[in-house]
Amino acid sequence: MILIISDNNDRTTVEVIRWLVSLNKQFIVVNDDEFFEIVLNNKKFFLQSHRNSFFLDDIESIWYRRGGLQFKRLRYSNDSINIHMNETQHWLEDYVLKTLESKRHINKQSNSHVNKLLVLEYARKEGLDVPEYFLAENTDEVIPGKTITKSITGNPSLEHVSENTDGMLYTAIIDKKEKEQFFISFFQEKIEKDFEIRTFYFNGECFSMAIFSQNDDQTKTDFRKYNNKKPNRNVRYSLSNSLEKKIHSLMKKLNLNCGSLDFMKSGSKYYFLEVNPVGQFANVAYHCNYPLFQKIADYL
Template sequence: MILIISDNNDRTTIEVIRWLVSMDKNFILINDDEFFEIKVDKKRFLLQSENKAFFLDEIESMWYRRGGLQFKRLQYHNDSINIHMNEAQHWLEDYVLTTLESRRHVNKQSNSHVNKLLVLEYARKAGMQVPQYFLAENTDDVILNRTITKSITGNVILDNISEKRDGIMYTTIIREKEKKPFFTSFFQEKIEKDFEIRTFYLNGECFSMAIFSQNDEQTQTDFRKYNDEKPNRNIRYNLPKEVEMKIQKLMKLLDLNCGSLDFIKSGEVYYFLEVNPVGQFANVAYHCNYPLFKKIADYL
């Protein structure tokens, strides 16, 4: 049995499931709005939600796409008992997740969120070129028009309930100084790029796509500011073997067997930017005709 943990209606998950169905493979899909109780049935761990149930020892492989396996805990009126029961249930949950992640897997829930600052340090250890960066609470040391800022965390989506729309924190060029200090922020050297590269990594293989974002003013600094009227050109790209070897080294250091990595090519240099273990890669598959969904299904 294959276990898939994902968000509701994730298109990438749906594409992989189509392959599993065509291969006549048994799987169970867990979405992020489901809660499971841990039970024991004839000495076997049973995970049960309102409409799904499976034994832990039935799972032979697992794909952690997004979301998470969430648990429903028993609660008691006595606070002292609750403290003890929460601890006991925590260790049961930890056992279940650790056991699942010990099986054949693509990604793990336990390290699906990486620390960008540590990733950059590991990238340097792996021999990659990384743009100069620093943290600051003001713009005193910022070189205007030659420094960018972006989130220390992953993609930040801001909910604007009053206007019923969301906002994204994009990479931005610093063009003027701030008069007041602010919360610790991430600053990085602005690299003049030939083009960007998105690489999907899966168990030692790299599948790369060149993104010609610099040809459009709207996408020059951050290609996620998509221009639907004039889309960026995206084509297959082969990274030098030495760069792919450094990617493998970095992913091993991070204990990741899958992820989406971003690079900038500037002259002869490939600058590493970041890795997202659960990043989008459907665009790499579609634009470049890579069989990525089948690759994942085959591995599972």
């Protein structure tokens, strides 16, 4: 049995499911609105929610796509008992998650969110070029027009920016200095790029796509500001063997067998920006005709 943990309506998950159906494979999809109870059935761990149920031993492979396996905890009126029960249930949940991660897997729930600062340090140690960056509480060291800022976290979204509208924090160029201090923020050297590269990494293989985002003012600084009226040109791209070896070493260091990496090509250099274990790669598959969904299904 294959277990897939994902968000509701994730298009990448849907594409992989289509392949699993064509292969006549049994699978369970757990979405982020499910809460499981852990029970014993014939002395075996059994997980059940309002939608799914399965024996832990029946799971042979697992794809942690997004979201997470969530648990419903029993509560008692006596607070003293609750403290003990919470600890007990925590370790049962930990056992379930670690048992699942010991099986054939694509990524893990336990390391699905990486620390960007550590990733950049590791990338440099593996020999990847990284734009100069620093943390600061003011703009004293910032050179306007030549410095960008972005979130220290992954790709944070903002809920209800305006009525019925959510938002996203994009990379931005600093055009002037601030007078006031602020919370510790991430700043990085602005690189004049030739184009961007999105690389999907899966079990030692790299599948890369060049994104010509610099030709459009809307996407020049951050290609995620998609121009749906005039989309960027996206084409297959081949990285050098030496660069792919460095990517492989970095992913092993991060204990990841799957993820999306971002680079910028500037002259003869390839600048590493970040890795997202749960990043989107459907666009890489669609635009470049890579059989990524089939590869994931076959592996599972």
